[in-house]
Amino acid sequence: MKTIRGVWLTNVGSEVLNSRQNIINALNLLADTGFNTVFPVVWNKGFTQYPSQVMLQTFNQEIDPAFAGRDPLAEVIEAAKNVGIDVIPWFEYGFACSYQKNGGHIIASKPHWAAKDINNQLLNKNGFEWMNAFEPEVQNFILSLVLEVARNYDVAGVQGDDRLPALPCEGGYDEKTRARYYSEQGVKPPQNIKDAKWLQWRAALLTNFLGNLSREVKAIKNDLLVSISSHPYPFGYHEYLQDSPTWIRQKIVDVIHPQLYRRTLKDYQALVETTLKQFSPDDLTRLFPGVLIRLNAPGKPQDFHISPEQLWQTILINRRLGIRGEVFFFFEELNVNAQSLAQFLQAKNYAEQIFISAGMRGDDVQEIQRLLQNRGFYRGKLNGNFGFRTKAAVTAFQKANGLKNDGIVGPLTYRQLKFSGIT
Numbered sequence: 001m002k003t004i005r006g007v008w009l010t011n012v013g014s015e016v017l018n019s020r021q022n023i024i025n026a027l028n029l030l031a032d033t034g035f036n037t038v039f040p041v042v043w044n045k046g047f048t049q050y051p052s053q054v055m056l057q058t059f060n061q062e063i064d065p066a067f068a069g070r071d072p073l074a075e076v077i078e079a080a081k082n083v084g085i086d087v088i089p090w091f092e093y094g095f096a097c098s099y100q101k102n103g104g105h106i107i108a109s110k111p112h113w114a115a116k117d118i119n120n121q122l123l124n125k126n127g128f129e130w131m132n133a134f135e136p137e138v139q140n141f142i143l144s145l146v147l148e149v150a151r152n153y154d155v156a157g158v159q160g161d162d163r164l165p166a167l168p169c170e171g172g173y174d175e176k177t178r179a180r181y182y183s184e185q186g187v188k189p190p191q192n193i194k195d196a197k198w199l200q201w202r203a204a205l206l207t208n209f210l211g212n213l214s215r216e217v218k219a220i221k222n223d224l225l226v227s228i229s230s231h232p233y234p235f236g237y238h239e240y241l242q243d244s245p246t247w248i249r250q251k252i253v254d255v256i257h258p259q260l261y262r263r264t265l266k267d268y269q270a271l272v273e274t275t276l277k278q279f280s281p282d283d284l285t286r287l288f289p290g291v292l293i294r295l296n297a298p299g300k301p302q303d304f305h306i307s308p309e310q311l312w313q314t315i316l317i318n319r320r321l322g323i324r325g326e327v328f329f330f331f332e333e334l335n336v337n338a339q340s341l342a343q344f345l346q347a348k349n350y351a352e353q354i355f356i357s358a359g360m361r362g363d364d365v366q367e368i369q370r371l372l373q374n375r376g377f378y379r380g381k382l383n384g385n386f387g388f389r390t391k392a393a394v395t396a397f398q399k400a401n402g403l404k405n406d407g408i409v410g411p412l413t414y415r416q417l418k419f420s421g422i423t
Contacts, residue, residue, distance in 0.1 A: 003364050004255060004288040005351065006037035006327035007334070008090060009076065011044055011064070013296050014332040017072045024079045026331060031083035033334065033342045034351030039159055039227075039327065040076045043091040043145060046104045049073060050089075050153075054144045059109055077154055086156035088227050089149050094164025095133040095142065103129045113138050115167060116174040118193065125168040133167040134177045134205055143213055150220045157225025158217060162259060165206040165213075166231075166240040169193050172202050194238060203241040207250070214252040229257040229290050229327070232271060233278060245278045248286065257327045261292035263304055269317050276321060285362035288325045289318065293341070294333035305333060308344040319355035324364055349411065356409040360386045368409050371417040372397060 007030060011017050016026045017040070030038065042049045047064035050073035056062040063071075073089060080087045095115075098104030103122055107114050107129070115123035115130040123130040131138045146158050170193050172181075181189050181201060190198050214226045228247065236242035236258075247253045258275055262268040272289060279287055291314055297303040306314075318326055328334070334342040356368060365384045372378035377400075378393035391407040398405045401416050409417070 002036075003324040003362075004037045004327065005035045005325045006039055006088075006257075006288065007035055008327065008330045009038055009040040010092075010330045010332075011041050011049055011066070011072075013294075014330065016331050016335070017041075017049065017067070017076075020070075020075045020079075023072070023075045026335065027076070027079040027083050027085060029334065029339060029342055030331075031085055033345050034349070035085065036351075037086045037088060037156070037327075038076065038080060038331075039088050039090040039229075040073060041092045042073055042089040042149060043093050045093060045099060046097055046106050048145065050149070052145065052148060054141070054148050058141060059105060061105070073149070073153060081154070087153075088157040088159050088225060089153070089155055090159045090161065090229075091142070091146060091164050092161060094160060094162075094166060095131050095138065096128045096163045097131045098129045100127045101129065106131065110137075113141075114174070115171040117170045118173045118191065120173065123168060123171045125170060128163075130167060130171060132171070132174055132177070133165060133209070134172065134180075134202070135174075139209055143209075143216060146213060147216055147220065150217050150224055155224070157227050157254065159227040159229060160210070160213075161229040162231045162236065162240065162242070164228075165210045166236070166242050167202065167206065169199065169202075169239055169241060172198075199238065199241065203237060203243040203246075206241050207243050207246055207252075210247060211250065211252045225254040226252065227255045227257065228253045229259055232258045232260060232275060248279065248283050253286065255286050255288055257288050257290045259290040259292075259329070261290065261329070263292070265310055265313050265317075268314055272317065272321065272323070276323075281359060281361060284322055284360075285324070287323055288327055289323065291326045291328050293328045294330055296332070306341075308341055311341070312344075312348060315350070315353055319353060322355075322357075322360055324354065324356075324362070349415075352411050352414055354409060354411065354414050356386060356414075358386050358388070358391045358407065365390070368394070368414075368417065375417065 009016050016022050048055050049064050050071055051063045077087050097106040113131045115132040117123050150158055178189050217224050217226055230236050230242050230244045231240055233244045260271050293306040295302055295304040361384050365386045366382050369378055369382050372393045377397045380389040395405050395407040403413055
C-alpha cells in the first residue's frame with residue numbers, strides 16, 4: 001500500500017476552494033511540503049461541490065450555490081496532477097442531510113428519507129440531522145453520488161468518513177426498519193438504543209452497504225482506493241454503528257484514517273496505541289490516522305491550533321509505531337501565519353521522515369529492497385517483507401556508508417539510499 005501523507009480540503013473555515021488560483025496555490029504549497037494526497041470535500045450540507053447530474057435529477061440542485069458556474073473538483077484534480085498529488089474526493093456529510101436546519105431541502109423534498117429516533121422524531125445528534133441509512137432509496141442515492149465521481153473524474157479513490165457509512169445509535173426506529181428487525185429477529189427493536197444485538201444488527205447493515213459500495217467502485221476501476229475516515233473504535237461502533245475492525249478484516253476498505261483528534265500529545269499517543277491493537281502487521285499498511293491540526297473558534301474553548309513541535313512529535317510517534325503516514329485536518333492551518341507550519345515541515349523534510357524496521361511490510365519496504373538491490377546490497381525477493389535478509393542488507397549498507405549500524409531505515413539511511421551513489 002502506498003504511503004499517504006494527506007490533507008483535507010474543506011469548504012468551511014477555509015477559502016481554498018473559493019477560486020481556481022487559491023486551489024493552484026494550495027496544491028503547490030502542499031507539494032513543496034511533502035504531501036502526496038488531498039481529500040477535497042464534494043458532499044456537504046446537502047449539496048455537492050461539483051456539478052452533479054444525480055443531484056440535478058433528484059433535487060434540481062446541480063451544485064452548491066456558492067460554486068455555481070464552476071467545478072472545484074475538476075480544478076483540484078488539474079492542479080494536483082500538475083504537481084504529482086493524488087486526489088481522493090471526500091463525501092463529508094455521508095448520510096447526514098443538514099446541520100440545525102431540520103433536514104434542510106432533502107427532507108423537505110423527501111420526508112420518507114428521514115431517519116427516526118425512538119420518539120419517531122427526525123434523528124438529530126449534536127446538531128446534525130440524518131437521512132435513514134437503512135432506506136434503500138437513500139443508500140442508492142449516496143451510492144449514485146460516489147459512483148458518479150468515480151466514473152467521471154480522474155481520481156485515486158473515494159472517501160467516506162465518520163458519517164459514511166454511519167448512523168447515530170439513536171436511529172433505526174422508523175417503521176420500515178422496525179418491521180425488518182421484527183421479521184428477521186422475531187422481536188421488536190428494544191427500547192435500549194445500545195442493546196448489544198440491536199447495535200450489532202444495525203452495524204451489520206452498514207457494513208453490508210460499505211461492502212456493496214466497495215464492489216461497485218472496484219467494478220468501475222479496480223485500483224480505485226476505498227478510503228474511510230471513521231470515528232475511533234469502539235466509540236464509533238457504540239455511537240455511530242461503525243464496525244471498523246470488521247471493515248478491515250473483510251478488506252472492504254483499502255485505507256482507513258480514524259479521526260484520532262486529540263489536543264495533547266499524551267492523549268494522542270494513548271489513542272493511537274489503542275487503535276493499533278485492531279490491526280495485524282499486514283493490515284497496518286492500511287492505517288493513516290487523521291491528525292487534528294486546526295479548529296478555528298476564536299475566544300471559545302474548542303479553538304485549537306497545533307504547535308509545530310507538537311505536530312512533529314505526533315509524526316514521530318506514528319513512525320516509531322510503524323505508521324507510515326497521516327492525514328491532517330485541515331489545510332488552512334498550513335496556509336495561515338505566513339505558512340509557518342508548512343515551512344516548518346519543509347525544513348524537517350517531512351516526506352523523508354520514515355522509520356522502517358524488521359517485521360514491517362508494504363510498498364515502502366519494497367522500495368527499500370529495490371534501492372538496496374540497485375546499490376548491490378540485496379539479492380532477495382522484492383516482496384515488501386522486512387525480514388532478516390532485508391535487515392542484513394540495510395546493516396551492510398549502513399556500515400559501508402558510515403551510518404549507525406542498527407538495521408533500521410530512518411531518515412538518514414533513507415536519504416543516503418535514495419540520493420547517494422556511494423556503494
